[in-house]
Amino acid sequence: MNSVISVSDFYFNYLRSDLVLKNVNIEIEKGSFTVIIGPSGAGKTTLCKALTGIVPFYSGGDYAGEIKVLGESTKGKKVSDLAMKVGLMLEDYESQLVSLTAGEEVAFSLLNHGFPPEEAEERTRLALEDVGLPGRESYQLDELSGGQRQRLALASLLAVHPEIIVLDEPVSAMDPDGGESLYKLLDKIHKEHGTTFIVVEHRLEFVLPYMTDLIAVKNGEIMAQGHCEDVVSHIYEDKELRPLLPDLWQIKCNLEKGTAQKFSLWRSADEAVKELQSKGFGRGVRA
Numbered sequence: 001m002n003s004v005i006s007v008s009d010f011y012f013n014y015l016r017s018d019l020v021l022k023n024v025n026i027e028i029e030k031g032s033f034t035v036i037i038g039p040s041g042a043g044k045t046t047l048c049k050a051l052t053g054i055v056p057f058y059s060g061g062d063y064a065g066e067i068k069v070l071g072e073s074t075k076g077k078k079v080s081d082l083a084m085k086v087g088l089m090l091e092d093y094e095s096q097l098v099s100l101t102a103g104e105e106v107a108f109s110l111l112n113h114g115f116p117p118e119e120a121e122e123r124t125r126l127a128l129e130d131v132g133l134p135g136r137e138s139y140q141l142d143e144l145s146g147g148q149r150q151r152l153a154l155a156s157l158l159a160v161h162p163e164i165i166v167l168d169e170p171v172s173a174m175d176p177d178g179g180e181s182l183y184k185l186l187d188k189i190h191k192e193h194g195t196t197f198i199v200v201e202h203r204l205e206f207v208l209p210y211m212t213d214l215i216a217v218k219n220g221e222i223m224a225q226g227h228c229e230d231v232v233s234h235i236y237e238d239k240e241l242r243p244l245l246p247d248l249w250q251i252k253c254n255l256e257k258g259t260a261q262k263f264s265l266w267r268s269a270d271e272a273v274k275e276l277q278s279k280g281f282g283r284g285v286r287a
């Protein structure tokens with residue numbers, strides 16, 4: 001496998017916490033759209049921070065093991081240098097916005113990374129276009145809606161052209177339309193730029209059409225990881241993780257157990273209905 005991130009025997013606790021990550025071994029495949037799932041408090045956010053060097057090198061705490069990003073250990077790297085390779089947007093993305101205008105916001109991280117002003121300006125223009133905010137350079141942040149500010153935070157990550165982008169619950173504050181449209185945008189970037197995406201998401205219906213890989217975390221341990229096709233039935237067997245799977249995939253696993261037949265990993269209700277009808281299930285069921 002061509003991995004962009006590899007985590008080996010990683011353990012971590014915050015300054016005043018028990019072990020939050022235990023014996024974590026993960027490979028993130030280049031170009032994958034990897035979704036992290038797990039119950040509340042399982043360690044998903046901590047894992048995202050570990051993949052970007054914030055944990056433990058900025059947060060403090062104790063750790064063992066190693067994380068390599070694009071072949072290099074995160075140890076001894078500045079978080080800002082790592083951000084050139086792996087961008088992170090946390091759930092409280094508003095706290096990552098520091099400027100007065102949209103243009104300044106995107107340019108800020110570029111100038112900080114040492115890009116010359118003319119290049120920063122051009123990259124800012126293109127990144128704002130990419131996220132559907134073309135020409136909004138001079139807009140004050142409070143002239144943008146919540147969803148637009150979130151796209152702006154994403155533009156600041158994209159402008160640096162990192163190979164990997166990590167997003168912690170990027171649509172948690174959005175209505176279903178906003179969530180769907182943000183994930184459509186991520187899918188477009190994924191396809192056009194070949195960026196590797198790692199996303200924590202509770203509402204898997206948003207990522208159902210796009211996700212290629214799954215990582216399931218429970219009590220700080222990795223319970224399953226790999227291509228969706230290979231891990232879904234394993235995740236289904238865990239009673240605590242099962243409800244975190246998309247409804248369609250729970251139905252598929254349930255049917256497979258009940259009928260001893262195999263079904264594809266449906267990406268939409270239409271696909272499910274077509275396959276079920278072709279196998280003689282539920283006469284009269286319509287898509």
Ligand SMILES: Nc1ncnc2c1ncn2[C@@H]1O[C@H](COP(=O)(O)OP(=O)(O)OP(=O)(O)O)[C@@H](O)[C@H]1O
Pocket residue numbers: 014015016017020038039040041042043044045046047
């Ligand atoms: N800064 C911190 N100091 C001490 N303990 C922390 C800190 N941040 C998180 N924790 C603890 O680490 C554990 C994992 O938290 P984390 O936020 O990574 O889980 P999560 O799976 O993202 O949860 P959620 O789905 O609720 O966001 C929890 O027990 C939490 O209380």
